Amino acid sequence: xxxxxxxxxxxxxxxxxxxxxxxxxxxxxxxxxxxxxxxxxxxxxxxxxxxxxxxxxxxxxxxxxxxxxxxxxxxxxxxxxxxxxxxxxxxxxxxxxxxxxxxxxxxxxxxxxxxxxxxxxxxxxxxxxxxxxxxxxxxxxxxxxxxxxxxxxxxxxxxxxxxxxxxxxxxxxxxxxxxxxxxxxxxxxxxxxxxxxxxxxxxxxxxxxx
Amino acid sequence: xxxxxxxxxxxxxxxxxxxxxxxxxxxxxxxxxxxxxxxxxxxxxxxxxxxxxxxxxxxxxxxxxxxxxxxxxxxxxxxxxxxxxxxxxxxxxxxxxxxxxxxxxxxxxxxxxxxxxxxx
Numbered sequence: 001x002x003x004x005x006x007x008x009x010x011x012x013x014x015x016x017x018x019x020x021x022x023x024x025x026x027x028x029x030x031x032x033x034x035x036x037x038x039x040x041x042x043x044x045x046x047x048x049x050x051x052x053x054x055x056x057x058x059x060x061x062x063x064x065x066x067x068x069x070x071x072x073x074x075x076x077x078x079x080x081x082x083x084x085x086x087x088x089x090x091x092x093x094x095x096x097x098x099x100x101x102x103x104x105x106x107x108x109x110x111x112x113x114x115x116x117x118x119x120x121x122x123x124x125x126x127x128x129x130x131x132x133x134x135x136x137x138x139x140x141x142x143x144x145x146x147x148x149x150x151x152x153x154x155x156x157x158x159x160x161x162x163x164x165x166x167x168x169x170x171x172x173x174x175x176x177x178x179x180x181x182x183x184x185x186x187x188x189x190x191x192x193x194x195x196x197x198x199x200x201x202x203x204x205x206x207x208x209x210x
Numbered sequence: 211x212x213x214x215x216x217x218x219x220x221x222x223x224x225x226x227x228x229x230x231x232x233x234x235x236x237x238x239x240x241x242x243x244x245x246x247x248x249x250x251x252x253x254x255x256x257x258x259x260x261x262x263x264x265x266x267x268x269x270x271x272x273x274x275x276x277x278x279x280x281x282x283x284x285x286x287x288x289x290x291x292x293x294x295x296x297x298x299x300x301x302x303x304x305x306x307x308x309x310x311x312x313x314x315x316x317x318x319x320x321x322x323x324x325x326x327x328x329x330x
Contacts, residue, residue: 101214102231107262109225135281138274177269177282 037067044068156190213320213327220324222246229261232330237317238262239328242288242301248317248328249304258294260314265290266298268307 044067117125134142143151159171172178191201214232222228222241229238229251236251238261253260267284274280288301298307304314318329 100232101216103217104229104231104236105262107227107229109223109227110265136272136283138280177284179282182281 041067041070152190211329214330216326216328218324219246219321219326222326225265227261227265229259230328232328235330237328237330238290239319239326240265240290240301245302246319246321246326247301247304248319249299250315250317253292253294253297254306254312254314255292255295255297258292258297260292260297260299261290263291263293263296265301 040063044064047064048068131143162169191198214230216230216239217228222239224241224244226241227238229236231237236259237248238251240247240249240261242265249261251259251261266289268287268289269282270285271282272280289298289307290301291298299305299314300307304316306312320327320329
């Protein structure tokens with residue numbers, strides 16, 4: 001048998017003070033209702049999921065519908081339990097969908113010819129511009145035949161010497177609009193002036209590679 | 211259609227080009243006379259890299275009143291040429307120079323400060 005002294009502390013431990021007893025009494029029903037509501041929401045959501053899986057038409061009671069809507073709403077509402085997951089998922093899909101910009105190549109503008117020209121070249125460029133302007137106005141006799149012959153002869157010598165010495169550059173720049181007819185007439189004239197035949201030109205080109 | 215960042219405006223000098231791939235599209239971005247232009251890099255002829263060829267001023271023949279030729283001259287209008295078979299497109303519109311009905315797909319360019327975006 002146990003003595004009454006020994007039982008006494010047990011009794012005091014079990015019995016609560018009047019204040020704490022009142023608090024627990026007030027909290028208990030609130031907790032119970034919250035748990036009940038959550039359970040009801042879960043049940044409603046499970047019912048809908050089961051119906052969806054079975055492809056049966058979903059028939060819910062009014063209360064079930066309210067719980068289901070609440071469950072859905074809480075699932076996606078900001079700060080809700082699943083909102084973090086949902087936002088992470090949407091960010092992931094958005095990232096996957098966004099097309100990536102891949103730079104395939106960069107093509108720089110053609111380098112401008114800023115080579116410093118000497119005084120004679122500057123004069124030559126200015127003179128050529130004057131000639132072009134006169135030609136554009138239709139002044140075909142802007143340059144006399146003697147002047148043309150002198151210029152052509154000098155240019156032939158300078159260009160030929162440069163080519164032979166290895167300083168190779170095209171005789172016309174890419175931006176000069178000279179027609180094929182112009183070129184053929186001028187080449188023909190030069191060959192004729194030097195008493196050369198076209199086959200001699202071809203033979204010489206194949207030998208020298210110039 | 212979304213804005214896609216393609217580079218800094220300061221990185222493009224006048225006359226520079228950049229070819230980018232956005233998803234399945236290849237786009238050529240040109241800077242010409244301070245303006246940006248963007249076109250599909252697939253030539254309408256045989257799908258060549260339309261934006262990667264020469265850029266060349268348009269050539270026009272000037273005629274006197276009696277219709278005799280004064281020769282061919284470069285104008286100030288710029289074209290770009292597909293390197294495969296020489297299809298030539300207008301830099302400002304993307305139209306084929308000899309048949310204006312043929313037109314490369316044009317993309318809009320948006321510049322926000324120093325950032326250049328293509329809408330694709």
